[in-house]
Amino acid sequence: xxxxxxxxxxxxxxxxxxxxxxxxxxxxxxxxxxxxxxxxxxxxxxxxxxxxxxxxxxxxxxxxxxxxxxxxxxxxxxxxxxxxxxxxxxxxxxxxxxxxxxxxxxxxxxxxxxxxxxxxxxxxxxxxxxxxxxxxxxxxxxxxxxxxxxxxxxxxxxxxxxxxxxxxxxxxxxxxxxxxxxxxxxxxxxxxxxxxxxxxxxxxxxx
Amino acid sequence: xxxxxxxxxxxxxxxxxxxxxxxxxxxxxxxxxxxxxxxxxxxxxxxxxxxxxxxxxxx
Numbered sequence: 001x002x003x004x005x006x007x008x009x010x011x012x013x014x015x016x017x018x019x020x021x022x023x024x025x026x027x028x029x030x031x032x033x034x035x036x037x038x039x040x041x042x043x044x045x046x047x048x049x050x051x052x053x054x055x056x057x058x059x060x061x062x063x064x065x066x067x068x069x070x071x072x073x074x075x076x077x078x079x080x081x082x083x084x085x086x087x088x089x090x091x092x093x094x095x096x097x098x099x100x101x102x103x104x105x106x107x108x109x110x111x112x113x114x115x116x117x118x119x120x121x122x123x124x125x126x127x128x129x130x131x132x133x134x135x136x137x138x139x140x141x142x143x144x145x146x147x148x149x150x151x152x153x154x155x156x157x158x159x160x161x162x163x164x165x166x167x168x169x170x171x172x173x174x175x176x177x178x179x180x181x182x183x184x185x186x187x188x189x190x191x192x193x194x195x196x197x198x199x200x201x202x203x204x205x206x207x
Numbered sequence: 208x209x210x211x212x213x214x215x216x217x218x219x220x221x222x223x224x225x226x227x228x229x230x231x232x233x234x235x236x237x238x239x240x241x242x243x244x245x246x247x248x249x250x251x252x253x254x255x256x257x258x259x260x261x262x263x264x265x266x
């Protein structure tokens with residue numbers, strides 16, 4: 001991983017880049033899940049900001065586990081914009097698993113639930129999309145990390161937020177293992193105080 | 208209870224072992240192995256849309 005190379009080369013600015021949650025380069029061979037994420041977000045980003053959260057963040061950084069879905073948060077968008085996004089997704093052979101009509105899909109999203117998009121004739125992998133619904137979601141959207149996968153790029157959440165969320169809200173063995181993996185991979189690059197700050201904010205909302 | 212705790216400890220040990228491997232090897236090397244797990248999991252799933260949504264609690 002480039003993080004170690006940055007250290008070896010004494011590339012302080014690159015280290016700072018990583019620590020500030022700006023950018024990380026992973027020269028990985030793309031999985032089916034990576035390709036799906038790249039295809040979907042290539043369309044999504046034309047219409048809105050987005051941030052990938054949860055399990056896929058640790059997976060893209062090397063965690064050895066499978067996942068059938070990718071969670072993504074987008075800001076609340078209006079129906080007109082959603083319709084354009086939906087039409088382009090449809091053209092690219094994506095469909096929504098939860099509902100058929102764009103009006104119904106938009107209603108799902110607006111009611112603070114999420115919707116899932118997969119490729120036609122499949123159910124997995126799928127992209128679970130939800131509107132930002134609280135201060136934490138907004139914070140996550142505004143503090144992102146660019147993951148460069150060759151010519152492609154994905155926007156994921158700050159690693160500090162992922163660690164905090166998994167350690168203080170989700171807490172399942174799988175989530176604690178995800179957090180541990182991120183901690184191991186990014187050791188020396190993340191801000192422990194920021195993790196604690198995020199945990200306090202998360203406790204206010206989720207406790 | 209003891210088994211669960213022991214199992215979790217072992218799993219964490221593997222997380223540590225694997226993340227060290229990721230850091231010490233070329234991205235192409237570890238990702239090739241990781242992709243065996245990811246791609247196989249996706250390929251072998253034959254669930255219908257209804258079964259999948261039920262499993263996920265409707266969402």
